[in-house]
Amino acid sequence: MQQPEKDKAKLTELFLSGQISRDEFEAFLEKFSDDSPEINDTLENHFGEILEDYHRDDSKSRKISLYPSWLAVAASVILVLGFGFWMVRDQISSPYITFQTSYGEQSSYTLEDSSTITLNAGSELSYVPFGKQDERKVSFKGEAYFQIAKDSIKPFLIQSNALNIRVVGTAFNVEAYPDEDFFRVAVSEGTVKVWFGEDEGAFHEYLTKGQSILFDKANGTYHLEEAKPVLWKEQVLVFDNTPFDQVIRKLERWYGLDLEVVDPELKALKLNGQFVNKDIHEMIRAIAYLVNKDTVNNKHLIKINPMPMK
Known part of the structure; x- marks a missing residue:
C-alpha cells in the first residue's frame, strides 16, 4: 500500500531540518518547480546556507554538518544552474x-x-x-x-x-x-x-x-x-568498392594505429575484399597484392605509426 503523498509543508520541514531523503527531495523539487520566483529565491538562499554549513571550518574544530553530503552536492548544482528544478533532478538522480x-x-x-x-x-x-x-x-x-x-x-x-x-x-x-x-x-x-x-x-x-x-x-x-551480412563482429574486415581514404580510416580504427599513405597512387583507388584475422603487416601485403604493387617493400606504400596520444 502506497503512503499518502507528502504535502509541501511537510517536505519543506524535512528539507529545512536536513532530514529529507533522496526520494523526498525529488518530490520536493517537483512540487516547487512551478512556484513563484520569490519562493524560489528563498529556497536558493537556503541552499547557500547548506553549503556554508557543510564547508565551514575554523582553527579549532571541524563543524559536523546536519546535512548529508549528497544534499550539499545537490545544493551546489542548484546554485550553479539556478532553480531549473527539472535539470537539477536529472543531474542528481539520472546521471549519464x-x-x-x-x-x-x-x-x-x-x-x-x-x-x-x-x-x-x-x-x-x-x-x-x-x-x-x-x-x-x-x-x-x-x-x-x-x-x-x-x-x-x-x-x-x-x-x-x-x-x-x-x-x-x-x-x-x-x-x-x-x-x-x-x-x-x-x-x-x-x-x-x-x-x-x-x-x-x-x-x-x-x-x-x-x-x-x-x-x-x-x-x-x-x-x-x-543489407549485407554484419561480419565485423566475426573479426572480418569487408571492403566493397571502398574509397582508399575510407579504407585507411577503417584500418586505423581496427588496429589502433596511425597509417600514412606514402604511395600517392593508392589514394585514387577503391578496394574490394574480405580479410579474416590478419595483422596489419599481412593486411598491407594483401592490399598491395590486390592493387598490383610490390608486396615486399610495404613501407613504400603505407607507413605504420603508433596512434598519437589524445
Whole structure:
C-alpha cells in the first residue's frame, strides 16, 4: 500500500531540518518547480546556507554538518544552474551512463532493459537510465550492432547527430562515425524506422529484414539497398568498392594505429575484399597484392605509426 503523498509543508520541514531523503527531495523539487520566483529565491538562499554549513571550518574544530553530503552536492548544482528544478533532478538522480571502445577494441554491453549493444572500435553510446521515461533513448556515434529487447510501450530511440532510429524490438547495424561522410543502417531482424534531421514527419523510411539505407551527408541524399551480412563482429574486415581514404580510416580504427599513405597512387583507388584475422603487416601485403604493387617493400606504400596520444 502506497503512503499518502507528502504535502509541501511537510517536505519543506524535512528539507529545512536536513532530514529529507533522496526520494523526498525529488518530490520536493517537483512540487516547487512551478512556484513563484520569490519562493524560489528563498529556497536558493537556503541552499547557500547548506553549503556554508557543510564547508565551514575554523582553527579549532571541524563543524559536523546536519546535512548529508549528497544534499550539499545537490545544493551546489542548484546554485550553479539556478532553480531549473527539472535539470537539477536529472543531474542528481539520472546521471549519464556511457560505454565506449578505443581504437583497436570491440566490446559488448547489456543495458538495463536486456538489450545488447556490441560496439565496434572507436565508438560510444551514452544514455540516462530509462526509468520512467516514455522512450529508451540513447546517443551514439561510431559503429554498433543493436539487439533491442522488445517493448511496444517504450520504444528504443537512437540519436546520432542528424540520424534518428526508432524501434520496438529488433536487430540491426548502425555506422555513424563523425569523420565519415555517410550514415548506414542495415536491418537483420524486425522493422526499423529511420529519419534524418529534427522533423520526423518531413521524411522517414521503414526498413525491414534484409534492407539497408545509405545516407550521404554531403548532399543530403539517400538510397535503399540490400543489407549485407554484419561480419565485423566475426573479426572480418569487408571492403566493397571502398574509397582508399575510407579504407585507411577503417584500418586505423581496427588496429589502433596511425597509417600514412606514402604511395600517392593508392589514394585514387577503391578496394574490394574480405580479410579474416590478419595483422596489419599481412593486411598491407594483401592490399598491395590486390592493387598490383610490390608486396615486399610495404613501407613504400603505407607507413605504420603508433596512434598519437589524445
